[in-house]
Amino acid sequence: MHRRDLKRILAHLMFHVLIVDDDATIRGMIAEALAQFGWRVETAGDGVEALERLAVGPCDIVLSDINMPRMGGFELFQRMGSGYPKVKRVLMTAYNLDDYVRMARDYDIGNVITKTAPLDFKEMREILSALLHNAIFGLDRYMLETRSRREFLLRTPGQIDEIAETISTEYSDEAARKRFKVVLFELMTNALFYGARNEQGDSKHEWVRDFRLAEEESVAITACSDAEKIGVSVLDRGGKLDKRTVLYWLDRQTTHAENGLPYGILDYHGRGFFITRKYVDRFLINIEKGKRCEFCVFNYFKAMPSPNKPLLISEI
Numbered sequence: 001m002h003r004r005d006l007k008r009i010l011a012h013l014m015f016h017v018l019i020v021d022d023d024a025t026i027r028g029m030i031a032e033a034l035a036q037f038g039w040r041v042e043t044a045g046d047g048v049e050a051l052e053r054l055a056v057g058p059c060d061i062v063l064s065d066i067n068m069p070r071m072g073g074f075e076l077f078q079r080m081g082s083g084y085p086k087v088k089r090v091l092m093t094a095y096n097l098d099d100y101v102r103m104a105r106d107y108d109i110g111n112v113i114t115k116t117a118p119l120d121f122k123e124m125r126e127i128l129s130a131l132l133h134n135a136i137f138g139l140d141r142y143m144l145e146t147r148s149r150r151e152f153l154l155r156t157p158g159q160i161d162e163i164a165e166t167i168s169t170e171y172s173d174e175a176a177r178k179r180f181k182v183v184l185f186e187l188m189t190n191a192l193f194y195g196a197r198n199e200q201g202d203s204k205h206e207w208v209r210d211f212r213l214a215e216e217e218s219v220a221i222t223a224c225s226d227a228e229k230i231g232v233s234v235l236d237r238g239g240k241l242d243k244r245t246v247l248y249w250l251d252r253q254t255t256h257a258e259n260g261l262p263y264g265i266l267d268y269h270g271r272g273f274f275i276t277r278k279y280v281d282r283f284l285i286n287i288e289k290g291k292r293c294e295f296c297v298f299n300y301f302k303a304m305p306s307p308n309k310p311l312l313i314s315e316i
Contacts, residue, residue, distance in 0.1 A: 014038060014039060014040055015039045015040070015060040015061065015132045016039070016040045016042070016059040016060045016061075017034055017039050017040065017041050017042070017059060017060065017061050017062075017063065017128070018041075018042050018043070018044060018050060018053060018054070018059045018061070018062045018063070019031050019034070019041060019042070019043045019044070019063050019064075020043070020044045020045075020046065020047065020049075020050045020062060020063065020064035020065060020068070020073070020076065021043075021045070021064070021065040021068070021092075022045050022046050022065065022068040022069060023065075024045070026065075026115070026119070027043045027045075028043070029119060030063070030119065030121070030124070031043050033119075033121040033124070033125070034121075034124075034125065034128070037125050037129070042059070045068075046068040046069055046070045046071055046072075047064070047068060047070065047071025047072060047073065047075055047076030047079070048070045048071045050062065050064065050071075050076055051071075051076065051079060051080070054080065054083075054084060054087075058084050058086070058087055059087060060087065060088065060132055061087065061088040061089070061090065061128060061131060061132055062076070062077075062080070062087055062088070062089055062090070063090045063091075063092060063124075063128065064076055064077070064089075064090070064091055064092070065091070065092055065093065066091050066092070066093045066095075066100065066112075067093070067095075073091045073092075074091070074103055074107050074109070077089050077091075077107060077109060078107060088131050088132065089109060089111070090111045090112070090113060090127070090128065090131070091104075091109055091111070091112040091113070092112065092113045092114065092115055093112060093114060093115065093308075094114070094115040094308075095308065096308050097112055097114060097308055097309060097310065097311050098254040100112065100311075101247065101250050101251050101254045101255060101311070102251050102254075102255045104247055104311060105244075105247035105248060105250075105251045108243070108244065108247075110243045110246075110247070110311070110312075110313035110314060110315060111127065111131070111310075111311065111312055111313065111314060112310060112311040113127060113310040113312075114308040114309065114310050116304075126141055126142055127310075127312065129141070130314065131314060134316050136286040136294075136314040136316060137235070137286050137288075137292070137294050138233065138294075139222055139224050139231045139232075139233045139296060142231060142296070142298065143224050143226050143229075143231055144226035144227055144228060145226060145227070146224045146225065146226050147225050147226055147227070148170075148223075148224065148225050149222070149223070149224045150166070150167070150222070150223045150224075151220070151221065151222050151223075152166075152220075152221040152222075152223075153215065153218040153219070153220060153221075154188055154191070154192055154213075154218055154219035154220075154221055155212050155213040155214075155215070155217075155218045155219075156211065156212050156213070157192065157193075157209050157211075160185060160188045160189060160192065161185065163184070163188065163221055164181045164184035164185050164188065165181060167180075167184060167221075167223045167232060168180045168181040168184065170223075170225055170230050171230075176299075179279045180230075180279070180280075180299065182275065182279065183275065183276050183279050183280055183297060184232065184234075184297075186272035186275055186276060187232075187234045187272065187276060187295045187297070188219065188221070188234055189272070190272055190295070191219045191234050191235070191236040191293070191295065192213075192219050192236070193207060194238075194240060194241070195219065195236030195237075195238035195239070195240055195241065195293055196213055196217055196218070196219055196236050196237070196238050197211070197238075198238060198240055204268070204269075216237070217237060218237075219234060219235065219236045219237075220233075220234075220235040221233070221234055221235075222235075228300055228301060228302070229281070229298050229299060229300045229301060230298065230299050230301075231296065231297070231298045232296070232297050233294055233295070233296050234294065234295040234296075235292060235293070235294040235295075236292065236293050236294075237291070237292050238292075238293065239287070239288060239289055239290045239291040239292050239293055240293070241285070241287055241293045242287060242289060242315065243285075243287060243313045243315045246273055246285055246313050247313070248270075249264070249267075249269075249270030249271070249273050249274070250273050250274060250277070250311075251263075252264025252267055252270060253265075253267075253270075253271060253273075253274035254274065273285075276295070276297060277309060280297040280298065280299050281298055281299050281300050281304050281309070282296075282297065282298040282309070282310070282312070283295070283296070283297050283298075283309070283312065284296040284297075284298075284312040284313075284314070285312065285313045285314070286314050286315075287313070287314065287315040287316070288315075288316050289315065289316075
């Protein structure tokens with residue numbers, strides 16, 4: 001291998017990460033954990049300092065707290081704007097993320113992770129690594145040694161209930177089984193009718209339901225379990241979904257009007273994303289625009305360390 005090629009490969013592997021947090025203890029802990037992953041890590045105490053660091057030389061990804069003195073995370077990412085278009089952006093917060101969905105929509109931020117106590121460095125590294133490598137699809141990076149693995153090809157509407165029932169048998173608790181079945185039903189319906197068939201959500205009464213997709217058009221379902229969790233991937237090859245659409249529908253269900261009710265309480269379409277976030281421990285949406293879309297859900301056998309759930313919508 002030519003020496004120049006080797007240097008280019010090594011530079012790609014040693015990603016440059018900027019951690020922005022006004023809590024010196026937290027940013028130091030995160031920096032130490034990510035440095036052990038082989039990345040070059042720098043830190044900043046707020047958005048103002050982060051912009052000063054970026055002016056010296058851009059990095060590959062910025063992981064920033066939301067609430068900080070002088071300049072917070074949303075304003076930081078807005079200020080970065082067109083000056084750093086290739087720098088990936090991830091926010092983090094210790095608070096209920098539902099309170100920030102409207103801002104995530106307004107600022108076009110798809111990935112907001114939660115600060116747990118203790119901090120979950122494993123999950124943080126998995127999320128950042130997937131973004132840095134543009135390797136966002138698939139369950140395997142999130143699974144330990146799998147105890148079971150099942151794969152299905154969804155080609156007709158009649159298969160949805162059958163597949164959801166088969167996967168949900170992983171649960172011995174009846175209530176948990178029913179909730180998970182509802183999630184799978186929502187995700188497979190979205191993938192089959194919107195992703196594969198390109199149907200419109202406001203005209204469900206006009207949907208054609210008697211069809212069978214060709215094998216190359218089918219929705220791929222993968223279900224895995226390991227010692228700590230159950231994971232399911234629902235992948236369509238339509239690629240019709242985009243991040244802005246997901247954020248729009250989540251905002252409709254999480255942001256409340258003056259009467260105290262969600263703006264989208266009467267919406268007939270788009271509630272599946274909200275239901276899924278509510279019923280599972282982790283919900284990831286991976287999008288390659290115009291080519292494919294994947295919904296990944298994970299439920300852990302033990303309680304998660306934080307009741308606050310991350311927002312994870314990755315788009316390449």
